[in-house]
Amino acid sequence: xxxxxxxxxxxxxxxxxxxxxxxxxxxxxxxxxxxxxxxxxxxxxxxxxxxxxxxxxxxxxxxxxxxxxxxxxxxxxxxxxxxxxxxxxxxxxxxxxxxxxxxxxxxxxxxxxxxxxxxxxxxxxxxxxxxxxxxxxxxxxxxxxxxxxxxxxxxxxxxxxxxxxxxxxxxxxxxxxxxxxxxxxxxxxxxxxxxxxxxxxxxxxxxxxxxxxxxxxxxxxxxxxxxxxxxxxxxxxxxxxxxxxxxxxxxxxxxxxxxxxxxxxxxxxxxxxxxxxxxxxxxxxxxxxxxxxxxxxxxxxxxxxxxxxxxxxxxxxxxxxxxxxxxxxxxxxxxxxxxxxxxxxxxxxxxxxxxxxxxxxxxxxxxxxxxxxxxxxxxxxxxxxxxxxxxxxxxxxxxxxxxxxxxxxxxxxxxxxxxxxxxxxxx
Ligand code: ASP
Numbered sequence: 379x380x381x382x383x384x385x386x387x388x389x390x391x392x393x394x395x396x397x398x399x400x401x402x403x404x405x406x407x408x409x410x411x412x413x414x415x416x417x418x419x420x421x422x423x424x425x426x427x428x429x430x431x432x433x434x435x436x437x438x439x440x441x442x443x444x445x446x447x448x449x450x451x452x453x454x455x456x457x458x459x460x461x462x463x464x465x466x467x468x469x470x471x472x473x474x475x476x477x478x479x480x481x482x483x484x485x486x487x488x489x490x491x492x493x494x495x496x497x498x499x500x501x502x503x504x505x506x507x508x509x510x511x512x513x514x515x516x517x518x519x520x521x522x523x524x525x526x527x528x529x530x531x532x533x534x535x536x537x538x539x540x541x542x543x544x545x546x547x548x549x550x551x552x553x554x555x556x557x558x559x560x561x562x563x564x565x566x567x568x569x570x571x572x573x574x575x576x577x578x579x580x581x582x583x584x585x586x587x588x589x590x591x592x593x594x595x596x597x598x599x600x601x602x603x604x605x606x607x608x609x610x611x612x613x614x615x616x617x618x619x620x621x622x623x624x625x626x627x628x629x630x631x632x633x634x635x636x637x638x639x640x641x642x643x644x645x646x647x648x649x650x651x652x653x654x655x656x657x658x659x660x661x662x663x664x665x666x667x668x669x670x671x672x673x674x675x676x677x678x679x680x681x682x683x684x685x686x687x688x689x690x691x692x693x694x695x696x697x698x699x700x701x702x703x704x705x706x707x708x709x710x711x712x713x714x715x716x717x718x719x720x721x722x723x724x725x726x727x728x729x730x731x732x733x734x735x736x737x738x739x740x741x742x743x744x745x746x747x748x749x750x751x752x753x754x755x756x757x758x759x760x761x762x763x764x765x766x767x768x769x770x771x772x773x774x775x776x777x778x779x780x781x782x783x784x785x786x787x788x789x790x791x792x793x794x795x796x797x798x799x800x801x802x803x804x805x
Pocket of ligand 1: 738741743745
């Protein structure tokens with residue numbers, strides 16, 4: 379992937395998509411706009427998204443198997459796993475705290491109590507009442523079920539349902555099996571390596587041929603449908619989420635990359651730009667995975683680390699989502715006239731960490747999982763209806779943050795385990 383040229387083309391497509399989509403949004407009632415949006419923007423965007431999604435399950439499966447074999451030692455893998463989870467939890471907690479502090483200081487819900495009586499709240503209440511929604515039942519899953527569900531009964535079903543955690547578990551077992559069986563399974567190992575080559579070739583091809591036009595379609599469609607009217611009403615909330623996302627992105631990840639991985643943040647952000655822009659247009663950490671993996675490998679992150687850390691991160695590490703959940707909870711408390719106690723705020727931090735872990739890396743789920751946080755502190759989850767209309771644009775931005783957190787973690791762990799992994803390889 380010629381990253382520089384491609385990044386430039388994608389950024390131009392992004393700007394064009396935002397501009398044309400925003401102009402179209404002003405004429406949203408016109409038949410011409412409706413048709414172009416439906417038959418051109420949406421079709422181009424969805425085809426591109428499907429092409430990328432088509433690769434997610436095979437890329438995740440194959441790269442995790444190779445990652446485990448590459449590490450070569452289940453103990454070392456355990457150490458990497460522990461460091462990864464520690465990084466994920468710490469950065470997610472920092473993310474929520476940034477969101478909560480900004481929202482408490484800037485008070486986006488001040489004087490907006492009338493929003494609670496809006497139609498948005500009652501119609502979201504109806505959605506909640508139905509409860510047949512798969513994601514809302516995911517929000518209600520108990521801890522024991524979550525634990526049991528990490529282990530697939532049927533790996534093919536896990537793949538067809540795109541259940542990332544189950545795919546990861548299965549891939550780890552296959553990887554460990556390959557290490558243990560050793561030379562007797564050399565052909566299988568080679569097969570995985572060669573499949574990986576082919577998949578990476580396809581990722582490069584799809585990105586270089588389709589990414590600019592696909593990005594344009596996705597972004598133009600999102601902005602044509604974006605609720606700009608609602609943004610005016612919820613301007614302060616919107617601004618605070620964005621501000622917190624920017625702070626987390628540049629300050630927290632920038633310093634982690636600079637001081638822990640001893641790498642230039644500029645180089646890191648630039649190298650990861652194709653994934654950042656794709657995350658923004660697709661609003662899906664999962665869909666972005668094949669490209670995220672490619673970007674970090676180009677940056678020199680050890681493939682055995684990247685292929686383990688990033689798929690796990692795309693599934694459980696959602697700092698951008700956590701920021702939105704923190705700000706949204708404080709915002710909803712303010713419009714409801716509820717003063718959250720310190721204990722309740724601590725509860726928000728803890729539950730939002732759990733909720734963001736439980737958020738699937740697809741569009742809009744973070745908002746559904748917000749219900750879990752609101753319930754925990756006695757706020758009405760139907761109030762989510764108020765921010766629903768403007769969530770798409772925030773979802774795009776927070777997805778870019780989510781995947782950048784995974785990449786920063788992969789870079790840091792790759793650096794810190796470099797010597798051990800190199801020694802293992804030389805053995
Ligand atoms: N769209 C986000 C992601 O894929 C999840 C969310 O916050 O809704 O990372």
